[in-house]
Amino acid sequence: MSEFKIVGKPIPRHDAWSKVTGDLKYADDFSLPGMLFSKVLRSKYPAAKIISVDTSKAEQLDGVRAVLTAKDVPHNETVTKFGQSTEVGKGFEGLYRVLADKKVRFMGEAVALVAAETEEIAEKALDLIEVKYEPLPGAFNPVEAMKPGAYLVGENDTNIIGEFGCHQGDIEKGFAQADIIIEDTYKAPFVDHAYLEPEAGISWIDDYGILNIRVSTQVIEHFRDVADVLGLPHNKVRYIGTMMGGGFGGKEDITVETYLALLTWKTKKPVRLVYTREESILCHSKRHPFVMKYKVGAKKDGKLIALDAELISDAGAYPYLSPWVILYATVNAAGPYCIPNVKVKSYCVLTNNTFTSANRGFGAPQPNFAYESIMDELSHRLNIDPLEIRRRNCLTTGKALATTGQVFKTYVALPEVAEKAWKALGEPAGCEDENRKIGRGLAIGLMSYGRMTFLHDSSRCYVRLESDGSVLIRSGIPDLGGGQISLLCQIVAEELGVPMSQVKIYHSDTALTPLAGTTTATRQTYMSGNATLKAAREVRNRILNKAAEILNVNQDKLDIINEKVLVNYDPAQYVPLIKVVKACNADGIELFCEAQFNAPSTIVPNLSNIRGMTFPDFTFGAQAVEVAVDTETGQVEILKLTTCYDVGKAINPFSVEGQMEGGSIYGMGYALTEEVIMEKGITMTPSFAEYIIPTAVDVPDVKAILVESGGGLGPYGAKGIGEPSCSIIAPAILNAIYDAIEVRIKSLPATPEKIIRDLKKDYFKK
Amino acid sequence: MEEQRIELTVNDEKITAVARAEESLLKFLRRNGFTEVKCGCEKGECGTCTVILNKKAVKSCIILALQANHKEVWTVKGMEKLELGIKLQESFVNHGAIQCGFCTPGMILTAKDYIEKNPIPDREEIKKAISGNLCRCTGYKKIVDAIYDVAVENQK
Numbered sequence: 064m065s066e067f068k069i070v071g072k073p074i075p076r077h078d079a080w081s082k083v084t085g086d087l088k089y090a091d092d093f094s095l096p097g098m099l100f101s102k103v104l105r106s107k108y109p110a111a112k113i114i115s116v117d118t119s120k121a122e123q124l125d126g127v128r129a130v131l132t133a134k135d136v137p138h139n140e141t142v143t144k145f146g147q148s149t150e151v152g153k154g155f156e157g158l159y160r161v162l163a164d165k166k167v168r169f170m171g172e173a174v175a176l177v178a179a180e181t182e183e184i185a186e187k188a189l190d191l192i193e194v195k196y197e198p199l200p201g202a203f204n205p206v207e208a209m210k211p212g213a214y215l216v217g218e219n220d221t222n223i224i225g226e227f228g229c230h231q232g233d234i235e236k237g238f239a240q241a242d243i244i245i246e247d248t249y250k251a252p253f254v255d256h257a258y259l260e261p262e263a264g265i266s267w268i269d270d271y272g273i274l275n276i277r278v279s280t281q282v283i284e285h286f287r288d289v290a291d292v293l294g295l296p297h298n299k300v301r302y303i304g305t306m307m308g309g310g311f312g313g314k315e316d317i318t319v320e321t322y323l324a325l326l327t328w329k330t331k332k333p334v335r336l337v338y339t340r341e342e343s344i345l346c347h348s349k350r351h352p353f354v355m356k357y358k359v360g361a362k363k364d365g366k367l368i369a370l371d372a373e374l375i376s377d378a379g380a381y382p383y384l385s386p387w388v389i390l391y392a393t394v395n396a397a398g399p400y401c402i403p404n405v406k407v408k409s410y411c412v413l414t415n416n417t418f419t420s421a422n423r424g425f426g427a428p429q430p431n432f433a434y435e436s437i438m439d440e441l442s443h444r445l446n447i448d449p450l451e452i453r454r455r456n457c458l459t460t461g462k463a464l465a466t467t468g469q470v471f472k473t474y475v476a477l478p479e480v481a482e483k484a485w486k487a488l489g490e491p492a493g494c495e496d497e498n499r500k501i502g503r504g505l506a507i508g509l510m511s512y513g514r515m516t517f518l519h520d521s522s523r524c525y526v527r528l529e530s531d532g533s534v535l536i537r538s539g540i541p542d543l544g545g546g547q548i549s550l551l552c553q554i555v556a557e558e559l560g561v562p563m564s565q566v567k568i569y570h571s572d573t574a575l576t577p578l579a580g581t582t583t584a585t586r587q588t589y590m591s592g593n594a595t596l597k598a599a600r601e602v603r604n605r606i607l608n609k610a611a612e613i614l615n616v617n618q619d620k621l622d623i624i625n626e627k628v629l630v631n632y633d634p635a636q637y638v639p640l641i642k643v644v645k646a647c648n649a650d651g652i653e654l655f656c657e658a659q660f661n662a663p664s665t666i667v668p669n670l671s672n673i674r675g676m677t678f679p680d681f682t683f684g685a686q687a688v689e690v691a692v693d694t695e696t697g698q699v700e701i702l703k704l705t706t707c708y709d710v711g712k713a714i715n716p717f718s719v720e721g722q723m724e725g726g727s728i729y730g731m732g733y734a735l736t737e738e739v740i741m742e743k744g745i746t747m748t749p750s751f752a753e754y755i756i757p758t759a760v761d762v763p764d765v766k767a768i769l770v771e772s773g774g775g776l777g778p779y780g781a782k783g784i785g786e787p788s789c790s791i792i793a794p795a796i797l798n799a800i801y802d803a804i805e806v807r808i809k810s811l812p813a814t815p816e817k818i819i820r821d822l823k824k825d826y827f828k829k
Numbered sequence: 830m831e832e833q834r835i836e837l838t839v840n841d842e843k844i845t846a847v848a849r850a851e852e853s854l855l856k857f858l859r860r861n862g863f864t865e866v867k868c869g870c871e872k873g874e875c876g877t878c879t880v881i882l883n884k885k886a887v888k889s890c891i892i893l894a895l896q897a898n899h900k901e902v903w904t905v906k907g908m909e910k911l912e913l914g915i916k917l918q919e920s921f922v923n924h925g926a927i928q929c930g931f932c933t934p935g936m937i938l939t940a941k942d943y944i945e946k947n948p949i950p951d952r953e954e955i956k957k958a959i960s961g962n963l964c965r966c967t968g969y970k971k972i973v974d975a976i977y978d979v980a981v982e983n984q985k
Contacts, residue, residue: 073925075922075923075925076925076927078930079921079922079925079927079930080918080922082927082930082933083905083918083921083922083927083930083933083937084865084905084906084908084909084918085865085904085905085906085934086865086906087930088864089867089931091864091868092864256965257963257965258929258931258965259867259869259875259877259929259931259932259963259964259965260867260869260929260931261868261869306929306930307929308867308929308930308931309929309931309965309966311965337868339871340869340870340871340872340874340875543929544928544929544930544931544966545928545966546928717924717925717971718925720925720971721925721928721966721967721968721971724967724968724970724971725928725965725966725967725968726968727968728967728968728969729965729968750870750872750874751870751872751874751875751963752872752874756963756965757968757969758960758961758963759955759956759957759959759960759962759964759969759972759973760956760957760960762956762968762969762970764970764973765968765970
């Protein structure tokens with residue numbers, strides 16, 4: 064095939080116009096006649112027994128149509144699944160409880176549901192539900208909660224719900240040979256996804272008795288879990304995913320759907336539910352806090368010889384994806400480095416804090432913060448340039464990941480991305496002001512794309528060429544704003560030689576579109592991209608086959624460009640695509656195809672020593688930052704930020720740059736300002752005034768440098784970028800702060816208070 | 830008084846409807862079908878509910894519907910009727926400045942208000958102007974690029 068016409072071009076996404084005109088409807092923009100409004104009554108305490116729940120007054124309120132508690136839920140307790148079809152065992156599947164029953168485990172846990180004729184009546188009804196609690200002591204620190212005798216959050220005899228590890232070499236021998244050993248503990252906080260669109264959905268029963276749920280979700284496969292809760296066969300529940308106002312992993316678990324389903328099933332009416340911002344911050348999943356104890360040994364030339372890491376994550380009140388996140392962290396714990404002796408031990412622990420689950424990066428950013436801070440510390444103590452020390456240690460093509468031994472058969476763009484990012488900082492900024500110190504920091508990292516291979520992931524896509532030459536795609540793919548559906552349109556437009564305007568996609572419908580799997584794990588470009596490519600190429604093949612007949616030329620000499628099937632060495636010889644389509648239709652040649660793409664499959668690894676392939680592939684990147692630190696206020700200003708990733712192939716450079724720019728800022732918030740502060744399980748930051756995400760005045764102009772090695776497993780050699788793009792920035796910023804003022808912040812975020820406290824620690828000692 | 834019939838123009842068209850005393854302009858607009866005005870926090874902290882009220886960009890979640898009585902409101906849907914509105918829409922699309930799109934309606938209106946009142950294009954001033962409109966997806970760079978280009982063109 065000749066050079067790309069549509070793939071690789073920074074073209075506007077096909078959903079861009081509907082967003083900029085306000086025509087696109089998000090989940091809360093739909094309504095149906097007779098629709099009821101629902102509200103959720105949430106626990107007042109992080110840990111308490113429920114002595115009694117009296118809903119009678121609420122039920123009697125005029126306009127209230129249903130009040131439900133745990134006893135009204137057909138199957139109130141099931142097992143969480145995340146779209147995988149294969150059984151992966153108890154280590155990865157945990158209790159999903161719809162409504163609190165005898166005990167509440169976190170403040171914000173759902174206790175009762177109300178559906179009423181107006182939102183105001185539903186709110187009044189909440190106040191009329193009388194719940195008698197008996198507060199319990201609770202556990203709020205995962206390190207304490209691990210100890211024997213700790214308050215038990217759940218119904219098991221331990222709070223530890225996941226214990227993983229891996230090792231290679233001989234860690235004791237390694238440290239004995241080290242010239243320098245650094246031991247430190249790094250901490251990362253609770254963080255919120257802060258998508259601008261709060262959780263929302265609407266449910267109804269259609270004319271065929273099917274329960275429909277229209278919802279902003281990253282995982283439409285949850286229709287199975289909702290069906291199980293209601294005791295319905297799976298083919299009686301239909302999910303229609305909407306275009307999302309952001310997801311970032313926070314809409315990966317079930318949010319509003321079960322509540323909607325229960326209320327619609329009870330009232331037989333359409334029901335709408337949308338969370339307030341406070342409710343969203345309070346009760347949807349958070350990023351895992353981590354306590355990371357690292358001990359790293361190196362030779363005096365900077366070569367790493369031993370790494371010992373203990374990672375403890377706070378799983379919050381319920382398992383959800385906690386075991387998966389800690390597995391990711393375990394595999395990522397030693398970073399993109401060659402280290403002969405490695406030992407990692409990791410735990411995820413229940414507490415009475417808000418439950419933690421997926422957040423962009425999924426357990427990779429936390430260890431990255433720790434190991435890149437240590438690399439920076441090593442570079443300073445050994446007096447080796449930050450870029451050079453990484454050159455001496457980083458993985459290259461053909462080497463193996465230090466934790467699991469997975470060999471990199473695809474191209475490893477190290478130290479290339481680090482060199483480019485570091486160089487792109489340009490000339491250092493000067494500064495006359497003695498209270499403003501300038502510093503530079505570098506960080507590199509890796510993160511997987513594609514789901515863990517023992518989940519046996521697959522994706523499907525259907526492509527059809529219509530009789531008039533326009534194209535229809537059906538894919539279950541949810542779109543959270545990253546350009547997921549536009550990507551598939553671009554691939555099909557390229558392969559079938561039609562303009563983007565000729566391509567229409569139906570998406571995210573469990574009844575009518577082939578399931579494409581979750582929009583998570585940076586997997587859609589790879590999985591759905593490949594499924595779509597496969598389907599489109601099959602249709603393309605049939606067209607070329609027929610055109611070869613018509614033109615009397617060998618099929619391999621043909622191309623489809625701008626709706627013409629032409630001979631590539633003599634474009635004047637062509638047949639219009641539509642003529643070929645008509646000829647195929649007349650001969651009964653099917654111009655449609657549904658294709659499936661399968662990721663490589665492995666078995667569930669030995670969880671105490673995770674070895675071998677756990678992910679299909681990884682994306683490598685580097686970020687470099689120049690900061691100015693105000694030594695009077697502790698304020699950090701980012702002057703320059705460069706980000707360089709090997710994306711394999713940028714199918715839409717706008718989208719890829721968008722992920723890199725947006726990811727840098729998502730991570731910048733993680734580094735400097737974002738923390739969901741919980742005191743004994745009570746969220747102290749339930750609004751955007753208290754939970755600070757970057758605004759336009761806080762950000763530098765990010766410089767995104769794309770490396771396109773073609774070495775990815777996705778279509779046209781593409782790799783995933785959605786999560787890798789935010790997973791490295793935090794240590795780059797904190798290393799720059801150290802360079803500026805020699806203050807090593809070991810717990811995120813690096814707030815002005817922490818910086819001043821450290822800078823002026825002699826003052827504070829008095 | 831618990832509710833009152835109010836009269837206002839929205840996107841150059843007159844509407845009359847009943848508004849409750851405590852109802853925000855945001856809720857009033859969404860209830861009357863203007864769902865392009867988004868609700869992100871209802872506390873005036875995120876900017877997704879931005880509309881233009883009597884030639885000023887405001888956060889409609891912290892304005893009462895009654896305050897809009899006899900006034901002129903523009904939402905993003907009305908931008909197709911205005912030259913500067915169309916230019917901003919095109920610029921956002923052509924710069925790839927839209928990802929999830931939830932902040933986009935508010936951003937465009939704030940940008941329009943800013944450009945009309947600030948004829949000299951300045952990237953830092955643009956950033957300040959949109960600092961009340963949060964975006965979680967883009968990192969703001971392409972949004973600032975899109976607004977800046979329209980400001981430059983507008984200056985000519």
